Amino acid sequence: MLDYKHAIDFHGHEGPFLALGYKIGEYARKKLKPSGIMDLRALIFLKKIEKPYTCVLDGIQCSTTCTLGKGNIEVREGDGWRVEIEGKNGKVIFVIKEETIEYFLSRDDLERTAEEVRENPLERWVFLQDFSN
Numbered sequence: 001m002l003d004y005k006h007a008i009d010f011h012g013h014e015g016p017f018l019a020l021g022y023k024i025g026e027y028a029r030k031k032l033k034p035s036g037i038m039d040l041r042a043l044i045f046l047k048k049i050e051k052p053y054t055c056v057l058d059g060i061q062c063s064t065t066c067t068l069g070k071g072n073i074e075v076r077e078g079d080g081w082r083v084e085i086e087g088k089n090g091k092v093i094f095v096i097k098e099e100t101i102e103y104f105l106s107r108d109d110l111e112r113t114a115e116e117v118r119e120n121p122l123e124r125w126v127f128l129q130d131f132s133n
């Protein structure tokens, strides 16, 4: 996995969607304790598969090692904003709140908003369903 600084380098810029994706992946790793790079699988539903929403995907890739190249991350269009991460030790589901999306879109300072994402508990931004063992 990449640390957050390298995730910014990988993605090319910092922003709240990247920061949130990274934080979601970090949480999933902590709960699911993957033993190898293929242990986790991520399935992501987005209402719109376009920027800036898709920036969340790079955050998830960097913090989980679920990557497009390895095929253990999948993105689908859906009627909500949902991330499901699954491994040998169970599954965690993150539903990104509509108010989170609206808040991110209303902010001009991407770096400052990314900082807020990192400073606040994940539950401020998403509804969590934890099915980890």
Ligand SMILES: [Zn+2]
Residues within 6 Å of the ligand: 011, 013, 014, 015, 017, 018, 052, 055
């Ligand atoms: Zn971005």
